Amino acid sequence: MKRVLKWSGIVLGGLLGVVILAALGLLLLGGSRVNRSYNMPVEKLAIPTDAASVQRGQHLAEAVVGCAGCHGSNLAGDKVFEEGPIGRVYAPNITGGQGGVTGAYTDQDWVRAIRHGVSPSGDGLLIMPAEVYQNLSAEDLGAVIAYLKTVPPVDNQVPKPDIRPLGRILVALGAFGEVVPAQLVDHTAPLPGSVATGITTEYGRYLVSIAGCQACHGKELSGGQPPEPGSPFAPNLTPGGRLGGLSEQAFATLFRARGAVESEFMPWEEFAKMTDEEIGAIWRYLTSLPAKE
Numbered sequence: 001m002k003r004v005l006k007w008s009g010i011v012l013g014g015l016l017g018v019v020i021l022a023a024l025g026l027l028l029l030g031g032s033r034v035n036r037s038y039n040m041p042v043e044k045l046a047i048p049t050d051a052a053s054v055q056r057g058q059h060l061a062e063a064v065v066g067c068a069g070c071h072g073s074n075l076a077g078d079k080v081f082e083e084g085p086i087g088r089v090y091a092p093n094i095t096g097g098q099g100g101v102t103g104a105y106t107d108q109d110w111v112r113a114i115r116h117g118v119s120p121s122g123d124g125l126l127i128m129p130a131e132v133y134q135n136l137s138a139e140d141l142g143a144v145i146a147y148l149k150t151v152p153p154v155d156n157q158v159p160k161p162d163i164r165p166l167g168r169i170l171v172a173l174g175a176f177g178e179v180v181p182a183q184l185v186d187h188t189a190p191l192p193g194s195v196a197t198g199i200t201t202e203y204g205r206y207l208v209s210i211a212g213c214q215a216c217h218g219k220e221l222s223g224g225q226p227p228e229p230g231s232p233f234a235p236n237l238t239p240g241g242r243l244g245g246l247s248e249q250a251f252a253t254l255f256r257a258r259g260a261v262e263s264e265f266m267p268w269e270e271f272a273k274m275t276d277e278e279i280g281a282i283w284r285y286l287t288s289l290p291a292k293e
Ligand code: HEC
Pocket: 061, 065, 066, 067, 068, 069, 070, 071, 080, 089, 090, 091, 092, 094, 101, 102, 110, 113, 114, 118, 119, 120, 124, 125, 126, 127, 128, 129, 133, 144, 148, 161
């Protein structure tokens, strides 16, 4: 009896050891996936200062690329995620006020953060969707930065991101997908050229690429599970889905009506600020896609 106990003790102890080693391994792997550094050449972009560019940048920031969705309505920082043992991610204050991180930014620092997802010190930024913003044309990226430089300074400080041990293990297991979008960016791709505005398939394709619809609705827009924990499925937007046969008018009405009702998981409030031309172009593009089940 004693011998059996002894042996089972050794086996159990061994198993426990294996589990602890595995957890430690995952912890280290998760840590290395959270803390990544980058050192790549950053494009020198001349940032315009004229009123039309600032206005274009403001509209894109508010209605299409959605900086406020994470950084807060006045861009002074907001909580993105906080769950005790997993950790927290806050999007920082990006105004020039106290507690802001952009007070000493150069134009290149703006480009590095938005287009590459990397901080001035070379750290890969958590959750900051650079793989989407990489699609911004040189002109539109310049306009967005021109606007950001005119945003009124607000004093506000949010906590620094902190991914705790359980969070790191979950990251290592892939529970949140890629948490450092800089990993998904082609850092050598040239700045895209401009796409002419208008109710065209081409402009619609561009808007969809910079608004990040694919991040939730899937690569082919045929439906997908958004990365945010607890989100409902994002439906099929191709003509094979339930939007098939919807007229441009009905599509626009849907966009605007949904914008009036707060939705936690689809950024309707922001997209409802799109112009008729933008919504029309997106409709054109979506209806041009091959129908997917
Ligand atoms: C999905 C959420 C999300 C969206 C949308 C988003 N950001 Fe961020 N952003 C973050 C988070 C989170 C951080 C902090 C990451 C970190 O510190 O690791 C961040 C960091 C930054 C930083 C600071 C980099 C530094 O020096 O530390 C800048 C600048 C920035 N974002 C600009 C923007 C702009 C401009 C937009 C819109 C074009 C935008 N962000 C949209 C989540 C977001």
